[in-house]
Amino acid sequence: MGYGRPSGLGEINMNTITVAAAIILNEQQQLLLVRKQHTQCFMQVGGKLESAEPPEQTICREIAEEIDCQARIKQFVGRFETATANEPDHRLVSYVYYVQLDQDPQVQAEIAEMKWIELEDKTTRLAPLTTEVVIPWVKQHLLQSA
DSSP, X not given: OOOSSOOOTTOOOTTEEEEEEEEOBOTTOOEEEEEETTOXXXXXXXXXXXXXXXXXXHHHHHHHHHHSOOEEEEEEEEEEEEEXXXXXXXXXXXXXXXXXXXXXXXXXXXXXXXXEEOTTOOSSOBOHHIXXXXXXXXXXXXXXXX
């Protein structure tokens, strides 16, 4: 399930950035977000696919690199297109996964800051993927029975 025009894995387009992104919730139903160095917006843990790397592998690698955890993929949420948070004139293609961590996350690599936010947070500057896709999906699919 995605939005916008089709875009395949490995497609070369100078205006498209393809990533894998994680939805991570704690027991309080807060969403884990990170802010990378030299950026303003908080976003999902995740990152760019390496050459010929499947998104499932990317998300596990990025979680290990960024927050020093192993992850178990619980669900593939979908493929989505949104604006980027930090690169003007680019589109973001995201393969989004709902994951469970094996331990408490710790800031690593290029991460400047990490925090758990309430889904109704109105003060944190959030990436478009977080506001347009992730938070609505969590509210609709994970919190219906809460």
